Amino acid sequence: MKKTFVTKEQLQQIVEQYPTPFHLYDEKGIRTCARNLQKAFSWNPGFKEYFAVKATPNPFILNILKEEGCGVDCSSLTELMMAKACGFAGDDIMFSSNVTPAEDFQYASELQAIINLDDFTHIDFLNNLVGIPETISCRYNPGGEFAISNTIMDNPGEAKYGLTKQQMMEGFQKLKELGAKHFGIHAFLASNTTTNEYYPTLARILFETAVELKEKTGVHIAFINLSGGVGIPYRPDEEPVDILAVGEGVRKAFEEVLVPAGMGDVAIYTELGRYMLAPNGCLVATAIHEKHIYKEYIGLDACAANLMRPAMYGSYHHITVAGKEDQPCDHKYDVTGGLCENNDKFAIDRMLPKIDKGDLIVIHDTGAHGFSMGYNYNGKLRSAELLLKEDGSAELIRRAETPEDYFATFDFTGLFKDL
Numbered sequence: 001m002k003k004t005f006v007t008k009e010q011l012q013q014i015v016e017q018y019p020t021p022f023h024l025y026d027e028k029g030i031r032t033c034a035r036n037l038q039k040a041f042s043w044n045p046g047f048k049e050y051f052a053v054k055a056t057p058n059p060f061i062l063n064i065l066k067e068e069g070c071g072v073d074c075s076s077l078t079e080l081m082m083a084k085a086c087g088f089a090g091d092d093i094m095f096s097s098n099v100t101p102a103e104d105f106q107y108a109s110e111l112q113a114i115i116n117l118d119d120f121t122h123i124d125f126l127n128n129l130v131g132i133p134e135t136i137s138c139r140y141n142p143g144g145e146f147a148i149s150n151t152i153m154d155n156p157g158e159a160k161y162g163l164t165k166q167q168m169m170e171g172f173q174k175l176k177e178l179g180a181k182h183f184g185i186h187a188f189l190a191s192n193t194t195t196n197e198y199y200p201t202l203a204r205i206l207f208e209t210a211v212e213l214k215e216k217t218g219v220h221i222a223f224i225n226l227s228g229g230v231g232i233p234y235r236p237d238e239e240p241v242d243i244l245a246v247g248e249g250v251r252k253a254f255e256e257v258l259v260p261a262g263m264g265d266v267a268i269y270t271e272l273g274r275y276m277l278a279p280n281g282c283l284v285a286t287a288i289h290e291k292h293i294y295k296e297y298i299g300l301d302a303c304a305a306n307l308m309r310p311a312m313y314g315s316y317h318h319i320t321v322a323g324k325e326d327q328p329c330d331h332k333y334d335v336t337g338g339l340c341e342n343n344d345k346f347a348i349d350r351m352l353p354k355i356d357k358g359d360l361i362v363i364h365d366t367g368a369h370g371f372s373m374g375y376n377y378n379g380k381l382r383s384a385e386l387l388l389k390e391d392g393s394a395e396l397i398r399r400a401e402t403p404e405d406y407f408a409t410f411d412f413t414g415l416f417k418d419l
């Protein structure tokens, strides 16, 4: 049984001040998650989590994570600008981008962020723009299939990211000649993994690659970045990842591969987004319509523009009707938004308690890749974001969009100024 981090009474208070729909984040949960992760990797003195900004690009969230000792992983100019505005600088910023525009590299270089190159040709590209910094990282793509004990997790050979093994060898050699002194290796081979074995398996591949790279090129490997990909139990029957076991698994690989090679000083980095934030956010909406045709529909004041994952990937997001947690799930509904797209459904054939108009609907696990994937299709406006603080009060951390925001890019026309 999946529980929400907010009660019906709390929600009723919040909606008096802030109308639905909104994304609500749980400060306590975020801090707990960050602390558990640090604990799991406390055996590694250089460990650092670089929170993937794209998951939840909100300065208030970034500040909480900053207080917990995290850095940020950025992949675009505006994410870098947000990081700078929040006071991140230098090696608190990892710049893991791909198909990178020149201006993004220039800005990352100004901030002295750690640059993680996605391609061999980016070595010359970066060198011609701003030169090669002393610390540099490359993203590795081992190709083929990525399996954990006979289960194929993903297909790196089909992924657009990273350098091949041969390119890593030549790339590190070349970067060394161009003045780089400290090297990082990064890889992201599978998304939303719910096995404790993902990081340990990935780590072993990267550690073995690191030993080979060090032996062949003589460079100093300073860090290994396990990137994102640790998942969460979206479904009620799924088990959460045991992050302490994950940390122990990585430690074992570290001690078996890196320590014997004299590389016990390597720092472990992560770039988790989903694991840190997804369970610590929910989308709160109101049931505004019910419809009885060939199926039973509940229409919400939120739509796929507020949470794209179900429409885009068919993802499961658990739904709770606030205050009806203990009622039997004896009604079958499609829970929909109002986009003119039939895939704008938060749930299909979902068994739920009887829903009445006006009920507050909580869509779980939207804290990462939720608001941030939002868009303005059908002229729908992005919602507010609120923070449920540790004292139980709610703080507005992003206001809802207004029609003025939607029309802002026509400001040169004067057409919408009298609305």
Ligand SMILES: *Cc1c(COP(=O)(O)O)cnc(C)c1O
Pocket: 052, 054, 055, 073, 075, 096, 097, 188, 191, 192, 227, 228, 229, 230, 271, 272, 273, 274, 275, 368
């Ligand atoms: C998306 C992304 C992440 C975060 O992924 P999660 O699945 O949210 O953990 C980390 N690093 C890079 C480079 C990414 O693109």
